[in-house]
Amino acid sequence: MNVLTAIKERTSYRGPYQPTKVPREDLIQIMEAGLAAPSGCNKQTTSLIAVDDPDVLRKLNGVIGMPTVETAPAMICVLAQQIIAYRGRTFYIQDYSAAIQNMLLATVGLGYQTCWYEGQITDTDAIGRKMADILGVPADYEMVCFLPIGVAAQPVNFVQKKPFGERAWFNGFKV
């Protein structure tokens, strides 16, 4: 799929998935896309765990508790480390966000659907930490996001966005 098409076709799919398995080579391609994203000072602060073992998926879904996510045959969990790039600054949020965006596009490009679930697991109930414990992730890695991966079982919807002219201009603000 063309890159501009993938960018336009990508949407946040929150419906159920078909039971069709996602081959390992596709999960690898999606993770490679994530790891290919830039990172501040090339610190590579993002790591990934793909989950396709039904037992592990069941355990993760036990703490996530979202019925549509339970139908996904695979999931990619995103881990982040707050590594300093320079002068006491870390760009780890930017790093993992760029990695996630690449993975969303690769997922769509390979014919699957996904959704960026972050706030749902990084809230005060710390679902992300519970997921990390299930996967044996040490405390210096934060579980910041998960992406269900699979073939959509329902039509894909697009959210309404503001018109171009309300968010983009030339040579000056609101010009």
Added chain:
Amino acid sequence: MNVLTAIKERTSYRGPYQPTKVPREDLIQIMEAGLAAPSGCNKQTTSLIAVDDPDVLRKLNGVIGMPTVETAPAMICVLAQQIIAYRGRTFYIQDYSAAIQNMLLATVGLGYQTCWYEGQITDTDAIGRKMADILGVPADYEMVCFLPIGVAAQPVNFVQKKPFGERAWFNGFKV
């Protein structure tokens, strides 16, 4: 260009640019790619200003002060608003990072090169605020990043990254 190819071909180009102009329709396509990125609770916290007017570019480069960037025939400036998505949380860094990643890929897909310049303008010397003032950007928008856009005048280099197995695993940490 295929989406997976664009993801692999994208790199941080810090060399000089050819004087070839970037047509408006290409700048629009790149900005549309940025605006197509997801945002937390669809708050659309990212806005963009493309600059292709040589006088405005000269003024911006007067505060940026990077000789290779001065050769770029166009630039896209990224503005962010710290809008609350829910429960007092904003996802504006994630939002603009996803938008930037989309724009990096669209830029490469259209045959240009670019680089994510963020830390250079958001440090204590507040270059981003000076750029914002030149463009008439109000105080509730932060100038968080700029992307020079143009045809590379030198070969493109790729940074060395850790091997897949050091950053990605299946069904458990370092498995």
